[in-house]
Amino acid sequence: MDAMSSAELDRRATPARFTRAETLRLQTAHAAGSAAALASRLARRGSGASIRGKVMERLDPRSLEKLLQGRRIAMVSGTNGKTTTTHLLAAALRAGLGAAADRLVTNADGANLHYGIASALGQKPDADIAVLETDERVVADVVRMGRPEVMVLLNFSRDQLDRHHEITSMGRAWRDALEAAGADGPVVVASAEEPLIVWACRGARKVIWVDTQSVWNADSALCPECGARIERVEADTDSSTPGRWWCTGCSLAKPTPTWRVSNEVIVDPEGTIWHPKLQVPGQFNVSNAACALAAADLMGVGTSDAIRGMRTVTSPAGRFATATFGDTEARLMLAKNPAGWAEALPILTCDDVVLAIDSVAADGKDVSWLWDVQFEQLVGKNVVVTGPRCGDLSVRLLYAGVEHRVQPDLSQAMRMHSGRIDVLSTYTPFQKLRKLGGLA
Amino acid sequence: MSLEIVLVYQSLLGIYGDQGNAMVLAKRAEWRDIDVRLTQVEPGDELPTDGDIFVIGGGEDGAQTSAVEALRADGNIYRAVDAGAVVFGVCAGYQILGNSFGVGSDDEPRQGLGLLDITSERGPERAVGEILTRWNGRTGDDAWLTGFENHSGYTRLGADAEPLATVEVGVGNGFDGTEGAVQGRVIGTYPHGPVLARNPALADHLLEMALGTELDRLESPEHDILRQQRLAAVRTS
Ligand SMILES: [Zn+2]
Numbered sequence: 001m002d003a004m005s006s007a008e009l010d011r012r013a014t015p016a017r018f019t020r021a022e023t024l025r026l027q028t029a030h031a032a033g034s035a036a037a038l039a040s041r042l043a044r045r046g047s048g049a050s051i052r053g054k055v056m057e058r059l060d061p062r063s064l065e066k067l068l069q070g071r072r073i074a075m076v077s078g079t080n081g082k083t084t085t086t087h088l089l090a091a092a093l094r095a096g097l098g099a100a101a102d103r104l105v106t107n108a109d110g111a112n113l114h115y116g117i118a119s120a121l122g123q124k125p126d127a128d129i130a131v132l133e134t135d136e137r138v139v140a141d142v143v144r145m146g147r148p149e150v151m152v153l154l155n156f157s158r159d160q161l162d163r164h165h166e167i168t169s170m171g172r173a174w175r176d177a178l179e180a181a182g183a184d185g186p187v188v189v190a191s192a193e194e195p196l197i198v199w200a201c202r203g204a205r206k207v208i209w210v211d212t213q214s215v216w217n218a219d220s221a222l223c224p225e226c227g228a229r230i231e232r233v234e235a236d237t238d239s240s241t242p243g244r245w246w247c248t249g250c251s252l253a254k255p256t257p258t259w260r261v262s263n264e265v266i267v268d269p270e271g272t273i274w275h276p277k278l279q280v281p282g283q284f285n286v287s288n289a290a291c292a293l294a295a296a297d298l299m300g301v302g303t304s305d306a307i308r309g310m311r312t313v314t315s316p317a318g319r320f321a322t323a324t325f326g327d328t329e330a331r332l333m334l335a336k337n338p339a340g341w342a343e344a345l346p347i348l349t350c351d352d353v354v355l356a357i358d359s360v361a362a363d364g365k366d367v368s369w370l371w372d373v374q375f376e377q378l379v380g381k382n383v384v385v386t387g388p389r390c391g392d393l394s395v396r397l398l399y400a401g402v403e404h405r406v407q408p409d410l411s412q413a414m415r416m417h418s419g420r421i422d423v424l425s426t427y428t429p430f431q432k433l434r435k436l437g438g439l440a
Numbered sequence: 441m442s443l444e445i446v447l448v449y450q451s452l453l454g455i456y457g458d459q460g461n462a463m464v465l466a467k468r469a470e471w472r473d474i475d476v477r478l479t480q481v482e483p484g485d486e487l488p489t490d491g492d493i494f495v496i497g498g499g500e501d502g503a504q505t506s507a508v509e510a511l512r513a514d515g516n517i518y519r520a521v522d523a524g525a526v527v528f529g530v531c532a533g534y535q536i537l538g539n540s541f542g543v544g545s546d547d548e549p550r551q552g553l554g555l556l557d558i559t560s561e562r563g564p565e566r567a568v569g570e571i572l573t574r575w576n577g578r579t580g581d582d583a584w585l586t587g588f589e590n591h592s593g594y595t596r597l598g599a600d601a602e603p604l605a606t607v608e609v610g611v612g613n614g615f616d617g618t619e620g621a622v623q624g625r626v627i628g629t630y631p632h633g634p635v636l637a638r639n640p641a642l643a644d645h646l647l648e649m650a651l652g653t654e655l656d657r658l659e660s661p662e663h664d665i666l667r668q669q670r671l672a673a674v675r676t677s
Contacts, residue, residue, distance in 0.1 A: 221451045221452050221455075221499075221503055222452070222500070222502050222503055222506070227502045227506070228506075229451075229452070229483060229506060365568075365569070365588075366456070366588045366590065366633065367588075367633075368456045368457035368458075368460070368588060368632060368633025368634065369456075369457050369633075370457060370460075371457030371458075371459060371460030371463065371633065371634045371637070372454075372457045372459070388669075389669075390665075391662075391665045391666035391667075391668075391669040391670070392637075392666060392669075394662045394665060394666065395637050395638075395662045395663060395666045396460075396637070397662075398660060398662040398663075399460075399463055399464060399467050399637070406662075406665060
């Protein structure tokens with residue numbers, strides 16, 4: 001099976017064909033973009049990925065479309081876990097490529113909108129295999145312009161409470177794009193747990209279903225097809241009976257998965273059990289790895305090679321990295337939304353914990369979701385809450401019976417423990433903590 | 441003393457952390473040594489007729505319509521109210537307590553439960569953001585009600601309902617500077633999520649109505665910090 005797979009990985013994409021003028025325009029745009037990116041880096045305004053893409057697109061509005069052509073593309077999307085899964089899949093394909101790992105390009109920095117994708121591709125024009133983290137909002141565009149071979153859809157929940165009503169229309173855009181692509185569309189690797197994903201995939205030519213054992217289903221009470229209520233039977237881990245769900249009004253129901261996650265192991269379609277033993281923590285990363293394995297298999301990399309590659313992934317785009325604050329060694333973890341917090345709380349292994357929360361636009365302005373997350377599981381830990389919304393979190397912990405201290409200032413909060421600690425944070429404080437800890 | 445709190449249709453009306461309101465009520469009763477039972481009811485289950493406080497949360501248009509149909513088919517909420525139960529609805533849960541409400545793009549009025557003399561319709565623009573109101577008939581710091589609102593429906597009060605509060609910052613009912621509605625033991629309000637977590641005095645008021653007795657005040661620095669932070673934030677923005 002492995003031998004057959006690697007032959008498949010050798011397959012080259014059909015080269016893109018442009019006129020001389022079109023190629024020249026793209027090259028000029030790329031040169032200007034790179035100059036702008038360099039200036040941005042020199043001015044210490046970040047990696048420059050986004051400014052490079054922006055300049056390129058201004059000088060050549062078709063740059064992304066051109067850059068996507070002539071490559072075999074595997075794209076990764078979903079609300080949570082895209083960055084890590086992109087890293088896992090890229091590492092799996094590199095392991096399969098061996099000495100030819102140069103053939104692969106990926107947007108490893110997490111810049112996943114038009115500009116970020118164009119920027120990554122522009123830097124490696126000759127790489128013919130692309131692994132692209134793709135924001136939910138640009139999935140439809142990449143499907144249309146890039147004709148990806150494989151598309152991974154991890155999960156789909158409200159990123160921010162004040163934007164909840166947008167997720168159904170985004171699911172519709174995915175479905176329309178997959179339908180329009182028809183027989184040229186990607187093979188989709190998708191979670192079988194979520195009604196909205198299963199519904200969006202009805203437009204796809206082929207789907208490989210993965211049972212991801214998601215812990216979050218608060219966002220899928222109603223059927224996206226007919227509006228009736230979704231009924232659920234939770235998984236029974238003792239008898240290893242998987243969970244089920246179905247619509248009470250129409251035929252939408254959980255499909256039969258071919259890949260399965262069961263606690264720490266992954267079961268492939270033949271029933272072989274794999275122990276991924278990843279360096280990135282948590283049950284949810286085992287689920288991400290299962291999706292990456294299914295995608296790697298479709299791209300032509302056997303499972304044992306793929307796992308060997310995935311084990312090299314430690315800190316995708318800074319997530320799970322350890323930072324030092326005085327005599328404190330802090331593992332920094334990002335949880336952007338309620339589903340992310342629900343997944344991350346069980347992997348806080350240290351007794352000393354800092355929870356950081358803000359509510360500017362990137363974090364979500366409404367922190368009501370704190371009441372949908374089981375903070376009760378932190379009882380017994382030494383908790384410090386920090387960030388501009390620490391008051392909300394403090395009251396939540398009061399009702400959860402979790403003793404804690406409150407320190408609104410981030411850098412002071414990081415000095416209230418010593419030794420090894422776990423830090424869980426929403427987006428804005430996470431970026432600040434990376435800077436304070438010398439990681440960014 | 442014993443108390444039964446009923447969390448109504450959490451899977452349909454609970455997307456904004458609204459179960460927090462039931463948790464807050466239950467804990468605040470428990471901290472006063474009251475014997476509390478928290479019952480969750482989902483569509484298809486019968487509502488208990490002997491519950492003391494029914495808590496209804498917010499949800500999307502489709503969920504709101506399904507919930508009101510299920511509640512009317514069940515009918516027990518009317519029996520409970522007749523027997524003296526307190527009903528507390530937020531956001532979509534507030535609207536469905538009224539005579540009618542419009543949803544979605546058509547704004548076709550749907551029949552509500554008729555427990556509050558209010559009608560809701562689509563407003564000129566979606567109300568999203570922090571809200572600060574003054575609780576009618578109350579004085580002192582407890583009378584500031586702070587929350588987060590996110591609704592496209594606006595509400596008019598009929599003769600039988602009184603507004604709960606007066607808007608300082610935000611939209612509330614939307615037409616006349618009022619917020620929420622009170623009619624006997626039925627109370628509705630727009631701020632969603634656990635509005636009771638931000639306003640413990642309102643939580644205690646619901647408990648006192650249900651128990652028919654006055655409760656001792658509970659001091660907590662956690663609430664004091666939160667209320668200071670939220671009041672400061674809404675006044676400077
Ligand atoms: Zn259906």
